[in-house]
Amino acid sequence: TDLHTSIDKFQFDNVFMNASGVRCYTKGELDELAQSDAGTLVTKSATQAKRLGNPSPRYARLELGSINSMGLPNEGLEYYLDYALNFQKANPDKPIFLSVAGLSMEENLAMAHAIEDSDFNGLVEFNLSCPNVPGKPQTGYDFDRTQEVLTNLFSFFTKPAGVKLPPYFDLAQFDQMAAILNQFPLKFVNSINSLGNGLMIDPETDTALIKPKGGFGGIGGAYAKPIALANVRAFSQRLDPKIQLIGTGGVTNGRDAYDLILAGASLVQVGTLLQEEGPAAFTRLTRELRAVMQTKGYSAISDFKGQLKVLS
Numbered sequence: 001t002d003l004h005t006s007i008d009k010f011q012f013d014n015v016f017m018n019a020s021g022v023r024c025y026t027k028g029e030l031d032e033l034a035q036s037d038a039g040t041l042v043t044k045s046a047t048q049a050k051r052l053g054n055p056s057p058r059y060a061r062l063e064l065g066s067i068n069s070m071g072l073p074n075e076g077l078e079y080y081l082d083y084a085l086n087f088q089k090a091n092p093d094k095p096i097f098l099s100v101a102g103l104s105m106e107e108n109l110a111m112a113h114a115i116e117d118s119d120f121n122g123l124v125e126f127n128l129s130c131p132n133v134p135g136k137p138q139t140g141y142d143f144d145r146t147q148e149v150l151t152n153l154f155s156f157f158t159k160p161a162g163v164k165l166p167p168y169f170d171l172a173q174f175d176q177m178a179a180i181l182n183q184f185p186l187k188f189v190n191s192i193n194s195l196g197n198g199l200m201i202d203p204e205t206d207t208a209l210i211k212p213k214g215g216f217g218g219i220g221g222a223y224a225k226p227i228a229l230a231n232v233r234a235f236s237q238r239l240d241p242k243i244q245l246i247g248t249g250g251v252t253n254g255r256d257a258y259d260l261i262l263a264g265a266s267l268v269q270v271g272t273l274l275q276e277e278g279p280a281a282f283t284r285l286t287r288e289l290r291a292v293m294q295t296k297g298y299s300a301i302s303d304f305k306g307q308l309k310v311l312s
Ligand SMILES: O=C(O)c1[nH]c(=O)[nH]c(=O)c1I
Pocket: 021, 045, 068, 069, 070, 071, 072, 073, 101, 127, 129, 130, 131, 132, 133, 193, 194, 218
């Protein structure tokens, strides 16, 4: 069985990669991902300047996943662009993703110009869905603002790019968002980011588990699987076929990854599981996905991608 997959002209020898924000803040962490069985990697969402992020505790493991309110801590765009430029020289056959999350239109455009003017030859993920910067609503939940950002961006940006979306929970929202996204030369849509602004409680102390925002943070892990499947499926049914899907959310084993691919995903990102198990998770996930494919009689991702059946 072969886990080879592609997005646009970019080829990957394995469908798995990290979700932005997980074990991808420093060059050391990024190198560990590069040396793992993952097919590629994405950097922590960058702002122009380095950010410390929210006060700790800002991440907690939960029974069925995780809660985080990191607050967009990162080393700044230059650091990740520098890593990417060095990486692509040393690994010409492994295209990587650079994630950006500007806190304003100006910042997003300034970072896009910097990338456009660079020799970066991988893919750019514009994160429209950070739920944890106090006072900053998620762009992905504001359709007019999303339209405006993408219009400004693609008035000059020519490198391969996609967007990271928050989860949507209403079919009219899928319709509206897809109608916006179909207007732009996007190579991919990555769905979903964490379930924004959840809350969990420490049973000993009756206190919210994390400090920022009174304990409100993005939920990941198994809790997210049914929402991730629906979002990938809904966009797969609505987007121009030129726009491919990256499936993120709820991957704990090979079957979860298989399901996201059935729903339409060309790549599968791993967050909470990677945070808890480390890069060796990719070795297990690869083994388990191959086993599911073997059971089903499939030898390639393309044999079953998007082939979810429904009851007639
Ligand atoms: O708090 C974060 O840094 C964060 N956390 C998330 O769960 N998703 C995001 O896109 C971001 I930028």
